[in-house]
Amino acid sequence: METKETNPSIEEGDNVKWYDVDMTSFYGSFGSTWFVSMCGFATLLWVNPYWRRRWLELVEECMYTCYYFLYDSVREVSMYLFK
Secondary structure (H helix, E strand, O other): OOOOOOOOOOOOOOOOOOOOOOHHHHHHHHHHHHHHHHHHHHHHHHHOHHHHHHHHHHHHHHHHHHHHHHHHHHHHHHHHHOO
């Protein structure tokens, strides 16, 4: 006597996957989480002047790093092209 093992939650012809995500709920929860996190970050920087200064120094350092990287890259490319 043979027994056929089947999963009772999945019927034949049922194409619903267990990992399907409702994208409307996902985007809503992701957006609200992002918004609350950004509000918390802004509040943290507003309350703590030391962290605000450190954050702005980091942003300034990133700006200068990107600027000089692009400046050097464009200069090298232009020297190669217009030799």
